[in-house]
Amino acid sequence: MNSRERVLARVRRAVGDASDSASSSYAQDVPRDYHEQHGARTAAETADLLAENLAEYRALVHRAQEADLPALIARLLAERDADSVLAPAGLPREWLSGVAARLVEDSPDSTPHELDEVTAVVTGCALAVAETGTLVLDGSPDQGRRRITLIPDHHICVVRVPEQLVSSVPQALPRLDPGRPLTWISGPSATSDIELDRVEGVHGPRTLQVILVE
Amino acid sequence: MSGTFVGMPAFPAAAHGAVADRTLRANLRHATHTIRDKRARAVTELDDWAELREAGKQIKDHTLRHLDTYLVQLEEAVVRAGGTVHWAVDADEANSLVTRLVQETGEREVVKVKSMATQEIGLNEALEEAGIRAYETDLAELIVQLGKDRPSHILVPAIHRNRGEIRDIFEHEMASWGRPAPEALADSPAELAEAARLHLREKFLRAKVGISGANFMVAETGTLVILESEGNGRMCLTLPETLISVVGIEKIVPTWRDLEVFLQTLPRSSTAERMNPYTSTWTGTSDSDGPRTFHLVLLDNGRTDTLADEVGRQALRCIRCSACLNVCPVYERAGGHAYGSVYPGPIGAILSPQLRGMGSEIDRSLPYASSLCGACYEVCPVAIDIPEVLVHLRERVAEGGEVVRNGARITVRPAKGHAAERAAMRATAWAFGRPGILRTGQRLASRTRRLHPRKLPGPGKAWGASRDLPEVPQESFRDWWARTDGGKGEVK
Ligand code: SF4
Numbered sequence: 175m176n177s178r179e180r181v182l183a184r185v186r187r188a189v190g191d192a193s194d195s196a197s198s199s200y201a202q203d204v205p206r207d208y209h210e211q212h213g214a215r216t217a218a219e220t221a222d223l224l225a226e227n228l229a230e231y232r233a234l235v236h237r238a239q240e241a242d243l244p245a246l247i248a249r250l251l252a253e254r255d256a257d258s259v260l261a262p263a264g265l266p267r268e269w270l271s272g273v274a275a276r277l278v279e280d281s282p283d284s285t286p287h288e289l290d291e292v293t294a295v296v297t298g299c300a301l302a303v304a305e306t307g308t309l310v311l312d313g314s315p316d317q318g319r320r321r322i323t324l325i326p327d328h329h330i331c332v333v334r335v336p337e338q339l340v341s342s343v344p345q346a347l348p349r350l351d352p353g354r355p356l357t358w359i360s361g362p363s364a365t366s367d368i369e370l371d372r373v374e375g376v377h378g379p380r381t382l383q384v385i386l387v388e
Numbered sequence: 389m390s391g392t393f394v395g396m397p398a399f400p401a402a403a404h405g406a407v408a409d410r411t412l413r414a415n416l417r418h419a420t421h422t423i424r425d426k427r428a429r430a431v432t433e434l435d436d437w438a439e440l441r442e443a444g445k446q447i448k449d450h451t452l453r454h455l456d457t458y459l460v461q462l463e464e465a466v467v468r469a470g471g472t473v474h475w476a477v478d479a480d481e482a483n484s485l486v487t488r489l490v491q492e493t494g495e496r497e498v499v500k501v502k503s504m505a506t507q508e509i510g511l512n513e514a515l516e517e518a519g520i521r522a523y524e525t526d527l528a529e530l531i532v533q534l535g536k537d538r539p540s541h542i543l544v545p546a547i548h549r550n551r552g553e554i555r556d557i558f559e560h561e562m563a564s565w566g567r568p569a570p571e572a573l574a575d576s577p578a579e580l581a582e583a584a585r586l587h588l589r590e591k592f593l594r595a596k597v598g599i600s601g602a603n604f605m606v607a608e609t610g611t612l613v614i615l616e617s618e619g620n621g622r623m624c625l626t627l628p629e630t631l632i633s634v635v636g637i638e639k640i641v642p643t644w645r646d647l648e649v650f651l652q653t654l655p656r657s658s659t660a661e662r663m664n665p666y667t668s669t670w671t672g673t674s675d676s677d678g679p680r681t682f683h684l685v686l687l688d689n690g691r692t693d694t695l696a697d698e699v700g701r702q703a704l705r706c707i708r709c710s711a712c713l714n715v716c717p718v719y720e721r722a723g724g725h726a727y728g729s730v731y732p733g734p735i736g737a738i739l740s741p742q743l744r745g746m747g748s749e750i751d752r753s754l755p756y757a758s759s760l761c762g763a764c765y766e767v768c769p770v771a772i773d774i775p776e777v778l779v780h781l782r783e784r785v786a787e788g789g790e791v792v793r794n795g796a797r798i799t800v801r802p803a804k805g806h807a808a809e810r811a812a813m814r815a816t817a818w819a820f821g822r823p824g825i826l827r828t829g830q831r832l833a834s835r836t837r838r839l840h841p842r843k844l845p846g847p848g849k850a851w852g853a854s855r856d857l858p859e860v861p862q863e864s865f866r867d868w869w870a871r872t873d874g875g876k877g878e879v880k
Contacts (some may be wrong), residue, residue, distance in 0.1 A: 177474075177475040177476060180415075180475075180795065181459075181475050181637065181688045183479060183795075184454050184604070184639075184688065184692035184695075184795040185455045185456045185692050185695065186456050186790065187692075187792075188692050188695035188701075189452070189453055189454075189455065189456075195454075195457075196450075196454035196458065199450065199454075200450060200642055202645075203446055204443060204446045204447050204450060205439070205442060205443060205446060206439075206442070206443055206659070207436070207439040208436040208649070208652075209436045209439075212434060212436070225787065227662060231665070268565065282676040286592070286593040286594075287594075290589070290593055294449070299545040302661075305662065306655075306663035307661040308663050309418055312856050313677055317679040319678075320622065320626040321627060322624075323617065324622050327457045336539050340683050343647075343648050343651050347644060347645060347647060347663075348645070348646050352644050352669065352671055352818040353469070353671050354671075355671070355674050355678055356667075356668070356669040356670075358663070358668075359664065360661070360665050360666075361665050362665065363617065363619035363666065364618070364665050365528075366548075366617075366659070367526075367527040367545075367546060367581075368527070368551055368554055368580055368581070369415070369418070369419075369551055369577065370418070370419055370422050370544065370547075373577050373581040374586065376581050376585055376618035376620070377525075377588065377589070377618050378619030378621030378622060378665070379593070380675065386827070
């Protein structure tokens with residue numbers, strides 16, 4: 175008997191013969207009496223809640239109209255002296271039309287060391303969750319590979335509201351494709367490992383700026 | 389390499405050392421009280437917490453009841469998505485599997501995401517024997533590794549160290565592991581975190597092999613999920629060419645939708661946040677994004693033995709949030725190391741003796757490392773009735789009985805020197821008819837209180853003020869109790 179068979183045999187002996195099948199009993203076994211979302215909100219209130227929760231976890235939140243986006247992105251990058259900016263292939267190029275910094279393409283050939291030289295990254299997102307203050311990236315063309323939002327120290331993420339906004343985690347999951355690698359981001363990276371003092375920015379981008387585009 | 393738990397003294401002796409250490413106790417007290425208060429606020433925010441908790445419990449119970457079905461389903465899904473699945477009956481098999489997989493890449497070093505499962509099996513030590521260096525990348529794990537120390541808390545493993553000690557460890561040890569600590573390193577948490585960032589970044593950027601555990605595995609999709617805060621997880625999951633995940637077989641949930649429960653309950657129970665900074669999910673491998681090779685090692689190592697125990701199996705619902713540690717009066721006094729296992733606190737007291745069997749003195753004493761106050765059950769996001777399991781395991785120690793070890797049903801004899809427990813358990817059995825009855829109805833803790841309505845006298849008040857004298861029938865534990873003034877730590 176190989177280890178696979180051995181483990182499975184032990185499981186079956188341990189639980190005995192389940193009289194029901196997993197698929198037939200699942201729905202009955204699992205009560206879902208919890209809320210689909212917490213409280214009712216208008217679209218505007220949902221956007222406000224997202225902004226509030228993002229800010230509480232030290233993301234910097236900005237709101238803009240689509241037309242003002244290029245100027246805002248250019249300003250945010252310049253304020254932090256970005257000299258190079260990663261841009262995923264599917265990011266609308268007009269968003270970066272005012273950017274003075276050197277543009278770096280998201281390429282499978284760049285090495286982690288090369289990405290480490292880049293100062294900032296601008297991406298879109300798959301969706302945002304208001305109740306938890308979370309952005310979800312799924313690697314779509316306007317978001318790029320996972321590593322580009324990880325190695326540079328400054329991440330600007332654009333969220334379209336209300337289209338990309340949901341209230342709650344239960345509303346988020348059905349809109350996401352588990353087959354794609356997902357990154358859920360709720361504020362910049364943080365640690366409380368030293369005497370429980372919260373320090374923002376350990377390995378991920380230390381600055382997370384979120385632009386809500388209405 | 390960090391120390392191992394082999395040869396640890398039994399709980400009372402180890403706890404005796406810990407309660408005497410003022411720094412440790414002050415750190416622990418500060419930590420557990422801070423987190424528990426924050427957690428309570430984070431939980432109150434959700435008016436459907438009870439329903440989420442019930443759903444989490446039922447999802448896990450359903451999964452355990454059909455674990456064979458879901459393991460096979462998971463395996464198929466992972467393979468379909470380009471991954472390779474391996475099975476390990478015990479720690480030795482898992483360690484040699486992982487060692488071989490690393491050797492096949494030709495690499496001599498790996499970066500690791502904090503993982504309880506790999507600590508449980510002693511993977512770092514096994515890799516070291518094979519000449520492979522494993523770098524821990526979670527800040528607390530780094531502190532533990534550089535300090536040749538053992539973790540003392542599930543969530544904040546270096547909570548027994550204060551900033552001055554951490555500064556000294558970085559200053560003395562970083563150089564022999566890679567990039568040295570910056571000159572004139574101060575002891576502010578921000579500077580220490582920056583030192584860790586610089587030290588680890590060179591390792592992330594050149595890493596070819598990453599090793600992780602997982603918080604959840606979704607059977608229907610083959611997706612693995614890791615929740616973290618620092619970004620070291622994302623580094624290890626996305627930069628290396630090869631990713632090896634070692635995961636206990638109980639970490640499965642049936643469906644993608646099930647995550648909607650645990651992604652709400654785990655962060656709030658654990659770090660007291662609405663959501664932790666980073667959560668990564670991945671399914672096999674993806675074209676030109678992240679590792680090209682993915683291995684999943686499914687680990688038994690005592691889990692199926694635990695599953696065979698109808699009362700004890702609920703410990704397998706645990707999602708390792710650490711909430712039970714932070715409310716436990718015994719943990720607060722004794723510290724994590726006293727539990728002699730990577731799983732400290734109330735969950736450790738019921739999980740370690742089941743995973744390892746009760747062959748050692750420490751594993752036989754762990755079920756007594758509790759006052760049965762019930763606080764752990766109240767906070768547990770998957771409603772594990774830890775006091776019920778503790779009493780059940782005490783009965784096993786005192787009375788012996790049938791258990792499953794390494795897949796075989798055996799009868800254990802009552803432990804020597806546990807005559808007092810035998811008497812206590814007989815009394816319990818007499819009072820409650822059958823142990824099975826304990827599983828239902830009124831809370832066990834209050835029952836125990838009625839049964840032993842004695843208050844701690846005198847200086848024991850600090851601990852016993854609102855709590856009745858814990859049932860502590862084991863001789864050595866009682867000795868410890870007396871010496872330490874009911875856990876107050878006035879040891880000379
Ligand atoms: S037993 Fe419950 S409270 Fe304790 S770590 Fe596990 S899930 Fe959390």
